[in-house]
Amino acid sequence: MAYTPYFNTGATISLGSDTGLVTAKLENFTTKETVALLENVALSEVAFKDLKKGDYLRTITWVDGVSNSITMNFSL
Numbered sequence: 001m002a003y004t005p006y007f008n009t010g011a012t013i014s015l016g017s018d019t020g021l022v023t024a025k026l027e028n029f030t031t032k033e034t035v036a037l038l039e040n041v042a043l044s045e046v047a048f049k050d051l052k053k054g055d056y057l058r059t060i061t062w063v064d065g066v067s068n069s070i071t072m073n074f075s076l
Contacts, residue, residue: 028057
């Protein structure tokens with residue numbers, strides 16, 4: 001049986017009243033290499049599938065012409 005990690009940001013991330021589409025980037029915590037990039041998606045649709053165990057940085061940037069973003073680290 002194979003285990004497929006699945007991570008979804010859900011809708012709990014908020015920067016004030018920002019709504020709309022986002023760009024989500026997932027990077028390897030150590031090398032800063034981009035592992036996955038989702039562009040122009042709804043926040044509720046941000047999901048990274050088939051991740052290997054490790055440490056990651058996830059950056060969510062609102063696509064609203066303003067440089068509003070939030071970066072979080074997480075481990076699998």
